[in-house]
Amino acid sequence: MRTIVIQLALLVATGLFGRVSAQDSTRTLSGTQVLELVRKYHPVARQARIHVDKAQADLLVARGGFDPVLGAYVARKRFGGVEYYNRTSPEIVIPTWYGIEVHSGIDNYTGERLDPTMSKGQSSFIGASIPLGKDLLMDKRRAYLKQARIFTSMAETEQRLYINDLLMDAMEAYWGWVSSYNLYQVMRTAVAVNAERMGFVRKAFENGERAAIDTVEALSQLQSFQYQEMQYRMQFRNAGLALSSFLWTDSGAPYNLPETISPPAAWDDQQALKDMELDLNALLTIVENSHPALRVYDYKLRALDVEKKLKFQELLPKADFRYNHLSKGYNAFSSISESSFLGNNYQYGFKFEIPLRLSAGRGEYRKAGLKIMETRLSQAQKQLDLQLKIRQYYNEYVVLKEQISLQTLNYANYQKLLEAEQTRLNNGESSLFLVNSRENKVLEAQQKLIELKAKFFKTAYSVQWTAGLLN
Template structure:
C-alpha cells in the first residue's frame, strides 16, 4: 500500500510548475521600454521635425529681400559707366509687393534713361498682380500646402508608431505563447520520466510486463522531443523580443534567461491596452489618422487645383514708384515724379493651363474615392475584429473547461492503471489529448490577445 501511495504521488506532479528565481517582464513594462527608448519610435518623431523644417522653408518666400547690383566699366582712362542699384522688397500675402530703391549712376557712355541726380535717385513703390496671382499665387499655395503637410506628417507619425507598437506587442504575445508551451512540455517530461522509473521498478518486481517499460520509454522520448522543439521556439521568440528592448543612449537590452513573460497577462490586457473601450467607433473612424492623412492630402490637392484655376487668368502686373532725390523729406515724393509700368500676358488657347487644371481635378476625384473606400474598409475591419474577439473569448472559456475535464480523466486513468485495471497505453493517450488541449488553450489565448491588439491597431489607439 505504501508503494502504491508513493507511485501515485510521483505521477501527480503539478502542471503549474514555475521557477522561483524567474523575474517577470509584464506587458506594461515591456511597452514602456519600447515607447520611450526604441530607435524606430525616435525616428518617427523626426517626421514632425521634417514637416516643421519644410514649413519654415516655405515661409522664406515671404522674407524681405535686399539686393545690391553694382557695375562699373573703365577703359584707357575713360569711365564708360558706374551704376549702383539697390533694392529692398517686402512680399505680402496677396499679390502685392512693396519696394524701396536707390539708384546712382555716372559715366561717359551711360544710357541717358539711367541718368540720376548727383546724390542719386530714391524711389518707393508697389507692384500689384491685378488678375493672375492676386488672390492666390505660387508662394501662397506653397505656404498653405506646407502648413497642411505639417499636419499630414503628424498623422503619418501616428500611423507609423501605431504599426510598430502592434508588431512589438504581437512579438511579446508570441514570446508568452512559446513560454507557456515550453512549460507544458517541461511538466510532462517530468511526468513521463517519473512514470518510466516507476514502471521499471514495477517490472522488476514482477507487477508489469516488459512491454510497459517500452511503452513508457517511447512516451518519455516523445515528450523530450516535444520539449526540445518548444525550447528552441521559446529561445528564438526571446531573441525577437530583445529586438524591441532598448535603454537610454541607444543601448540595446538583452534578456537574461531568468526573465520570463507574465502568464497572468489575460487579467490585465484590457487595462494595459485599453481595449475594453469600444464606444464611439464612428467617431474614432472619423478621427482616424489614415483618414486624416487622406483628407489633408485632399486639402493640399485643393490648394493646387485653385492655383491651377487661377492660372487661367491673364497676367496683369502693374508697378508704380514715387521718385525723389531727397529721401530725408517725405513731402518730396509726389505724383508728379514717378515711374510706372504695365505688363499683360494672355495665352490664346490656354492648353497647358487647362490640361494642368484637368489633372488637378482628377487627382482630387481619386483621393475622394480613397477616402470613401478607407471609411468602409475601416468600419468592416473593426466589426470583423470585434466578432473575432467575441468568438475567441468563447473558445478560450470552452478550452479551460476541456482542460479541467481532461485532467480529471487522466487522473482517473492513472488511478486505474496503478490498481492494475487500466493500461499504460490508455494513460499516455489520455495525457496526449490533455497536452493537445492545453496547447489549444494557449493558442486560443494568443489569438485572443492578437485580435484585441489588432482592433486597437485598426483604430490606431495603440
C-alpha cells in the first residue's frame, strides 16, 4: 500500500506539474516569427503594397497634365478646279505650374480663296495664354497633382494601418493557439498520470490492498480527464486552423500548420515584452502624434483644403488673355527685336464670362468647407476613441499582470494541498476521492494560469495595436 502511494506521488510530481519535455524534440513557432511571416507573405500585406503602387501610378497620371502637347491641324479644300485653301499648322503647347500655357507653332496657308484674316504663305508664332481671374491661383491640373501627392503619402500611411490591423488579428489567433496547445498538453499529462494510477489501484485491488470502490473512483477520474482531453484537442486543432489562415508561403500558397509544431518552451517569459512601449503616457503621446489612423485624417484634410481652393475659383470671373507674336517664315523669333509688345506683328484675344448669381460656385465652395468640418470632427472622435481604448487595454494589462502573480501563488498552494493530501493518504488518514478532488483543483488553477498568461500577452499586443505600433 505504501509503495503504491509513493509511486503515485512521484507520477503526479514529475508528470502533472512538470514542464512537458517532449516539445523540445518538435519545431516551435514564436509570436515574432508569426509577425514576420504575416508581414512578408500574407495576401492583405501584399495588397497594401499594391495600394501604394496604385497611388504612385495615379501621381504619374496627374503629372501627365503638365506634359507638353504636340499637335497639328491639316486642312485642304479644292472645288470646281479651284484650290480654295491648303493649310498646315503644327503647334506645341507647354503647360506651366502657374496656369500659364506657352505655345509656339508654324502656319503655311496657300490657295486662291483664303480667309482674309489668315496670313498667306509661311509664318510662325510664339505666345502664351494667361488666366487673369479663374484658374490663376489654382486650376484642376494643379489641384489633381497636389492631391495625387497627398494621396500617395496617405496610401503609405494606410498601408501601415492595414498591416497594424492584420498583425493584431494574427496575434489574437496565435495566442489562442498557444493557450489551446498548453491546455491540451496539461490534460494529456493528466490522462497519462491517471491511467497509471488506474493501473496501480487495480493491481492493489487484486492484491487485496484496496476496496473495489477505489477502482470505480480512479476510473471515473480517468474518464472525466479523457473527455476533457478530447475537448482540448479539438480546440487546439481548430486554433491551429485559425492560425493557419495567417500563414502563407513565399509562393503565395496557404500553409497548414501541422500539430507537430508547438509554441516555444519559454512562451510565458515576460522578458519577451521588454522591447515594447508599455508606458501609458508615452503611448498616449504616440497615438496623438503618429497613429496612422489619425495621420490619414491629416492627409484627407490637406486634400480637402486643395479642393476648397479649387472650388473657390468657381466664384471668380473667367478672364483669359492669349497673346501671340507673329513672324514671317518658320523662325518665330526673327521679328521679336523689330517690334514692341503691342506695336506690330502680334495677335491677341481676351475672353471674359461670369455667372450672374454664382449659385453653383457658392454651393460647391460651401460644400467643400462642410467636408472639412465633417472630417475634423471625425478625426477628433477617432482620437478620443483611441485614447480611451489605450487606457482600457493598459488597465487590463496591469490587472492581468497582478492576477498572474496571484494565480501563480494560488496554483502553488493547491499543489501543496495535494501533496499534503497524498501524505495523509499514505498515513491512512485520507481517501482516493479527496486526492482526486485536490488534483481537480490543481488542474483548474493550472488551466486558469495558462489562460491568464495567454490573455496577458495578447493584451500587451493589443496595447501596441491601439497605439499603431504593429507594423
